[in-house]
Amino acid sequence: DAKTTQPPSMDCAEGRAANLPCNHSTISGNEYVYWYRQIHSQGPQYIIHGLKNNETNEMASLIITEDRKSSTLILPHATLRDTAVYYCIVRSNNAGNMLTFGGGTRLMVKP
Amino acid sequence: EAGVAQSPRYKIIEKRQSVAFWCNPISGHATLYWYQQILGQGPKLLIQFQNNGVVDDSQLPKDRFSAERLKGVDSTLKIQPAKLEDSAVYLCASSPQKGYDGYTFGSGTRLTVV
Numbered sequence: 738d739a740k741t742t743q744p745p746s747m748d749c750a751e752g753r754a755a756n757l758p759c760n761h762s763t764i765s766g767n768e769y770v771y772w773y774r775q776i777h778s779q780g781p782q783y784i785i786h787g788l789k790n791n792e793t794n795e796m797a798s799l800i801i802t803e804d805r806k807s808s809t810l811i812l813p814h815a816t817l818r819d820t821a822v823y824y825c826i827v828r829s830n831n832a833g834n835m836l837t838f839g840g841g842t843r844l845m846v847k848p
Numbered sequence: 849e850a851g852v853a854q855s856p857r858y859k860i861i862e863k864r865q866s867v868a869f870w871c872n873p874i875s876g877h878a879t880l881y882w883y884q885q886i887l888g889q890g891p892k893l894l895i896q897f898q899n900n901g902v903v904d905d906s907q908l909p910k911d912r913f914s915a916e917r918l919k920g921v922d923s924t925l926k927i928q929p930a931k932l933e934d935s936a937v938y939l940c941a942s943s944p945q946k947g948y949d950g951y952t953f954g955s956g957t958r959l960t961v962v
C-alpha cells in the first residue's frame with residue numbers, strides 16, 4: 738500500500754472548518770483513500786473513504802485532487818469533540834486487506 | 849448493532865508473566881484484526897483472521913505472542929512471557945467479508961508491564 742504524509746499537528750477554532758491535508762504521491766489506480774480518527778482512550782473510528790471523486794457524509798467531506806496525489810479531509814464546523822488524531826490511509830479495496838496506520842495528525846479544536 | 853467488545857479494559861502485570869485479551873467482533877463479521885498501539889504511535893497490525901483461519905501474521909512476534917479465533921467468532925490474543933516493551937493498547941477490529949465501508953474497532957485493552 739502507498740505511504741501517506743500528514744502534518745503531525747494542527748489547531749482549529751471551534752465552529753470553523755478544519756482542513757486536514759494528506760499527501761499520497763505514490764498512490765496506485767486501485768487504491769482508495771481512507772480517513773479514520775481516534776479520540777483519546779478510544780479505538781479508531783471510520784470517517785470516510787473515496788477513490789477519485791469527492792465524497793461527503795454526515796461527518797465530513799473528502800476532496801481528492803485530480804491527479805490523486807493528495808487529499809483533504811474537511812470537518813465543516815469543528816467542535817471540541819472533534820479533537821482527535823486523524824489518520825489518512827491508502828489501500829486497495831479488496832475485502833480483507835488490512836489498514837496500515839501512520840502517525841496521523843493531532844487536531845486540537847480550541848474554544 | 850452492538851460494537852466490538854474487548855476485555856479486560858486495563859491490565860497491569862509484571863514482566864515475564866502471561867496475559868490474555870479477549871475480543872468479540874460484530875455479529876457476522878468474517879474478518880478480525882488485532883492491532884498493537886504504543887503510546888504516541890499509530891496502531892500496528894499484529895494478525896488478521898478470515899473466519900477461523902489466519903490471513904496474515906507476519907508482524908506477530910511468534911516467540912511470545914499467540915492468537916486464535918475459535919469457530920470463527922471470538923478471538924483471544926496471548927502474550928507469554930511479557931516484556932516491558934509490550935506495554936501498549938491492544939485493539940481488536942472486525943469487518944464484513946464484502947461490501948464494507950470500514951473497520952469497526954473496539955475500545956482496546958491497555959496493558960502495562962512493570
